[in-house]
Amino acid sequence: MNKILVIDDDESTRVTLATYLDELGYEVYDTDNxxxxxxxxxxxxxDLIISDIKMPGLNGIELAYVVKGLKYNIPIILVSCYENSELxxxxxxxxxxxxxxxxxxxxKINIGMALKRAA
Structure with missing residues (x-):
């Protein structure tokens, strides 16, 4: 069973996404920052990280830099309702x-491709 980490400071979005992924059969962990x-x-x-971009503290882009800097080979899908020039x-x-x-x-398509690429 693939493990997915969901990160979003908006509780409603985070819980909805985590519940959906759980129903698809993934082992899901979630946090707000x-x-x-x-x-x-x-x-x-x-096996996969799905992260909001705009969060207090360490935002999604900064998290992606840290994860890669620590040599973790974990694909990251960034999500946001804001356009971000840093992307x-x-x-x-x-x-x-x-x-x-x-x-x-x-x-679903991006999750499948990301997990296949990471395998």
């Missing part, structure tokens, strides 16, 4: 970017 996510990455060793400079650090509200078909 990037700093807590680093602890979960170390202890749970997820184009960070392309080497994340697998995909999906705008909110999430299109479920796009999400």
């Amino acid at each position: 990037g700093l807590k996510a680093l602890d979960l990455i170390k202890t749970k060793n997820p 184009r400079f960070a392309e080497a650090y994340y697998f995909a970017y999906l705008p909110k509200p999430l299109n479920i078909s796009d999400l």
Whole structure:
């Protein structure tokens, strides 16, 4: 069973996404910020990270830099309802970017591709 870490400071979005992924058969962990996510990455060793970009503390792009810097080979899907100019400079650090509200078909396709690539 693949493990997915969901990171979003919006509780409603995070819980909805985590519940959906759980129903699809994934083992899901979730947290509300990037700093807590680093602890979960170390202890749970997820196969995929889905992270909001705009969060207090360590945002999604910063988290992607840290994860790659620590040599974790974990694909990251970034999501946001905001356009972010940093995205184009960070392309080497994340697998995909999906705008909110999430299109479920796009999400499922990207999850499948990311997990296949990481295997």
